[in-house]
Amino acid sequence: MSEIKVVSFDAEGTLVTPDFSYAVWFEAIPERYAERNGIDFELARKTVEEEYRKVGDQRLEWYDVRYWFDKLGLGTPDSVMETCRSKVCYYPEVGEVLASLSGKYKLVIASGSTRDFLNHLLRDIEPYFTRVFSSLTDYKQLKTSEFYLRVCQAMGVQPERVVHVGDNLQFDFVAPREIGIQAFYLDRKQQSDGRNALTSLIQLKAYLADADNK
Template sequence: MSMVSRLRCITIDVTGTLIAYKGELGDYYCMAAKSVGLPCPDYNRMHEGFKTAYSDMAKQYPCFGHAAKMSNIIWWKSCVKDSFVRAGYDYDEETFEKVFRRIYSTFGSSAPYTVFPDSQPFLRWARQQGLTVGIVSNAEYRYKDVILPALGLSQGSEWDFGVFSGLEGVEKPNPRIYEIALERAGNIAPEEVLHIGDSMRQDYLPAREVGMHALLLDRFKTPAAESWRQTGAPVLPDLVEAQAWLTSGRLCNRDTSFSSHDSSSSSSSSSSSSV
């Protein structure tokens, strides 16, 4: 019996699993600065400044300020302002407002993202099998309302429900976000659900903690993938392989949990990976 026949629902991560960023952070910050007549910020300084600023904001106001009832635009304005300051660029308020508006608008559109070519076919295939498909993402509301639809990944055609941290006030790796997904899917038993993601810490472990099956994608041949396999986690290069894997009965253990993907098969199919 194939694993897909045992499932009622598949949940899936977004960034690194369905979509990827195009280019570098500095590209977009540079374009925003140039749009108001400023020179491009230093890419490395900007990248490091953003990493620190984002981390600090996420700790102080998690889930994009959900608990503090902070608006999405205010959260991002604080983060972007701090990013520039940490990178050594302290613009006056009028200039910063223009730069920020360009950045906020850009990242609220489809422009900085690309969809993996196997994403839409896989999601549609899963729904055609009668499975409920859910999105589980540490993202803010624009992913649900604007970004994913603009990328051709729409609710109702590619996915049925979404659990987004900015809307729920809980984020991965907190297992609660997966419990919300189970509730949103119609209180489906966790053993009837498979979660697909690209992070051992944020996707695989918390999904398994609540009793769901889990599968990891290694689209970029990360060095950590080998250690994932050694723990017994199934690791595949893309959603094409995931679909084939789900329909092959020989890949299931007797206890209905997934077996580790054969290492020789994984290496031979890694060339089909594409974020």
């Protein structure tokens, strides 16, 4: 096995829980929509969710909080996102794993979240990372194999020397494997029986320690 140089992490669902994003999309945005339109929260939430559905997650706009604030007539998102910051929450093993790996490897984020979200999501752990890549903000695409290739190029590293971990089977496992990255699917809820599925990042740390000793 090639020597590992870079360990790449997805952000949401991998390092940080979905609570912050949920609060932005399904609480703070409907709340502001309700205020602006003088309607009650439940109706606002229904209306906003219907608008989300019409666009759908295959279009890039779906992920773009600025697009939504504009479309729904809500001004700019910054202060609204700020009100949700207490919802940023890391999985229990994250601090320990990052502290331990950051001494041995270059750590990067390879995320599908936009930078508007990453700025909040990574606030307490950002110092561990050499680079933060957002497929949407930086390359205007979802996490495709091409995105991972761009990440490797930017890091000046061959894909075989990169390990990536994330909680989406297509975006974090299939796509990076297509170009030869050693990818691991993180299945925190243990819903799959995949051989390469990890249930916590502690297992990634163990795998790397093991690979190191070979």
